Amino acid sequence: MSTLKPEVSSKDHIEGSESASITIVEYGDYQCPHCAHAYPVIKEIQQTFGNQIRFVFRHFPLQESHELAFPAALAAEAAALQGKFWEMHDAIYENQYRLSEDLFEELAETIGLDVEQFQKDISADNLKEKVEDDFESGVRSGVNGTPSFYVNGTKFDGGPDELFEMLKESAE
Amino acid sequence: MLEKGTTAPDFELNATPDQKIKLKDFKGKNVILAFYPADWSPVCGDQMALYNEMLKYFSKHDAQMIGISVDSTWCHNAFQQDRKLHFPLLADFEPKGAVSKAYGVYDDEVGESKRALFVIDKEGKIAWSYLSPTAVNPGADGILDALEELEK
Numbered sequence A: 001m002s003t004l005k006p007e008v009s010s011k012d013h014i015e016g017s018e019s020a021s022i023t024i025v026e027y028g029d030y031q032c033p034h035c036a037h038a039y040p041v042i043k044e045i046q047q048t049f050g051n052q053i054r055f056v057f058r059h060f061p062l063q064e065s066h067e068l069a070f071p072a073a074l075a076a077e078a079a080a081l082q083g084k085f086w087e088m089h090d091a092i093y094e095n096q097y098r099l100s101e102d103l104f105e106e107l108a109e110t111i112g113l114d115v116e117q118f119q120k121d122i123s124a125d126n127l128k129e130k131v132e133d134d135f136e137s138g139v140r141s142g143v144n145g146t147p148s149f150y151v152n153g154t155k156f157d158g159g160p161d162e163l164f165e166m167l168k169e170s171a172e
Numbered sequence B: 001m002l003e004k005g006t007t008a009p010d011f012e013l014n015a016t017p018d019q020k021i022k023l024k025d026f027k028g029k030n031v032i033l034a035f036y037p038a039d040w041s042p043v044c045g046d047q048m049a050l051y052n053e054m055l056k057y058f059s060k061h062d063a064q065m066i067g068i069s070v071d072s073t074w075c076h077n078a079f080q081q082d083r084k085l086h087f088p089l090l091a092d093f094e095p096k097g098a099v100s101k102a103y104g105v106y107d108d109e110v111g112e113s114k115r116a117l118f119v120i121d122k123e124g125k126i127a128w129s130y131l132s133p134t135a136v137n138p139g140a141d142g143i144l145d146a147l148e149e150l151e152k
Helices: A033-052 A069-080 A085-094 A103-110 A115-122 A125-140 A160-171 B047-053 B055-060 B073-083 B098-102 B141-150
Strands: A013-016 A022-028 A053-059 A148-151 A154-156 B012-016 B019-022 B030-035 B063-069 B089-091 B115-120 B126-132
Touching (some): A013 A033, A022 A033, A033 A053, A033 A085, A053 A069, A069 A085, A069 A103, A069 A115, A069 A125, A085 A103, A103 A115, A125 B141, A148 A160, A154 A160, B030 B047, B047 B055, B047 B073, B055 B063, B055 B141, B115 B141, B126 B141
Parallel strands (some): B030 B063, B063 B089
Antiparallel strands (some): A013 A053, A022 A148, A148 A154, B030 B115
16 A cells, blocks of 8 residues: 655645644646646635645646656646645636646736736746655655545545545444 | 566567677676567557657656567567657567576467566566466556665
């Protein structure tokens, strides 16, 4: 059974309460259609279970198959430097159907970032490292496709819909 | 299925219509053999595409990734180009499945290789092997753990 390595820490992008009893980690790719499908399901899970759930997103861009996946991950990290990781994360998935090299700047403006700073940050080496570290942690954790989910540190063998079902069943 | 400690059976298979690859060509290097059922599985993170993204982690451990299925070299070529794969795919095509059988990972019923992984050390001995359920992509954590173990 594959387990999450390393565990969730302050380096991660975390949404939800620290006291949540369930931590869901997603390894995702911003250009992956299956991840775009997972996006609203995760939102629904968060709405249904409220502060019982903590959600973490780690980057797993498949660069050879998705050429915009890595730049998109950098855009999210650059937004994070201005405290708006989740705003960018959401905006990218909501606009995945029109993903392009130029989209990130437009989204940066829409979510209210300092666009000049954003453009400077997006090409910084340490952002690249952050995304690559996420990817490597995914490889070590047994990610076998995107999206891959971990529930309280253990790999969940299924997609977002199965994840939602499982959570509903265990809540009953 | 061949287990840890066994000498990996040598083989010679076509990587392209006019290029053959022998296992012993890689002596002095670690080798990862990934047997898989077929090219063209219809998902974006399929096993070969995934390993393609991870090649730099394998090369850190001086390991060569090799994929093997019963597809022909022409099929492999098209698949390789479509998925932009940067490692060889060998055709266990004639006699069909002979190498998969030698490693004990041939599925007689469907006539395809099972989904199986072998890490072979620099002396040609099997250091780790793993048979995955056919429908489950096994990822790469087991491979990396085995390669790390070899360096200890």
